[in-house]
Amino acid sequence: MGKSNRIPKATITRLSIYYRQLELLEFDGYRMVSSEKLAWLCQVNPAQVRKDLGYFGEFGVRGVGYDVIDLQAQIKKILAVNREWNFAIVGIGNLGSALLEHQNFPARGFNCVAAFDNDPLKIGKPTAAGLSIRDIEELEEAVKELNIEIGFITTPATAAQSVADRFIMANVNAIVNFSPTRIIVPDCCLVENIDFTVKLDTLTYELHHELGI
Amino acid sequence: MGKSNRIPKATITRLSIYYRQLELLEFDGYRMVSSEKLAWLCQVNPAQVRKDLGYFGEFGVRGVGYDVIDLQAQIKKILAVNREWNFAIVGIGNLGSALLEHQNFPARGFNCVAAFDNDPLKIGKPTAAGLSIRDIEELEEAVKELNIEIGFITTPATAAQSVADRFIMANVNAIVNFSPTRIIVPDCCLVENIDFTVKLDTLTYELHHELGI
């Protein structure tokens, strides 16, 4: 049974990746999959797949492999994505607007229920998804009213910390930070950073140092 | 002097983060910074900062700290962002369009020089940034013509692998993959994945298992 040892964060990330590949396998008509095949699709070691799953239970059949549909259900439960989640976006520029309309979110049970900005020219404007852009000052009340559980920050770097502070004040303790800076939050708050330029920098480092470009 | 031991990938990521904070420190008028202060701003251990920098040289002054301006220049050189880079985007949906207009890229020397799609309704349309959307069939010739060094994939998951294959065929061996799937590439090709839904999944996992939501 699921041992509650300390589980590596990388394991959680991989579970999500396994899930994506299981969806594709199901679509392609597979009913069972071995750790070897799943590992290859995700570009990891087969033992890694088995160990990752082993943290949470025994989901396979020895000599056969894993049931493609059942394993999806198990991973959804582990990741707590067997339910819907409400999020809000603060900073409705190019990126914020794109995320508002991003189809992958609702498809996976993540619903954007509010959009905020501090620009008077934007406040009140309708979004393509049918929301109206609200004043950031309304954040606290909207959180209660709409049950917002996750906050997206898509502002410039200079505004990110103050938006994070507002989210925390409003009792939103899970933040996805798309701004190119690090925000500082109390221990009770979870943050995932998605910083495009950091990813580009690592790519150029490798281009230069590994491929000699 | 810079030892060419194996350098952890996490070190490279952190160098990029240090650089962001150094920019802000310079803006705030700081001339010197200690590893302790920089570490706090980046939410890491001070010894980590010193060790990361130590892989590449001795940039500090004992008893004093690091020169804010000089250290930026050193990190830029290490990350190979002391020059400009050309990239192209394939898949001009919401996200692709937002990235086309994303101000952070040109501000850091990353220039989007071409946009591609396979949708006849989009091909030929002008983008806000002044480019015209091109047919994906033109990728190879555009790569030569425009010196495209990095490829962004912002297509749906189902198209990601075939776009990756095209990039590689066209000799673009650095890819930023924004699609919610893993692409498989030869060793000569570098890939950075930016998968929003994986980040959301890790957040919901932690919300559920650590905060009990």
Add this chain to the structure above:
DNA sequence: CATTGTGAACTCATTCACAGCG
């Protein structure tokens, strides 16, 4: 004398190798 630079200790993650089992 405050702070860097770094070998050594430690912690965490991955991979191996094989026992266990359908």
Add this chain to the structure above:
DNA sequence: CGCTGTGAATGAGTTCACAATG
């Protein structure tokens, strides 16, 4: 017999602790 599940071995990355030094 083949593939999972897992303890043990290995490897990688982080933190400590202190000598070196401007």
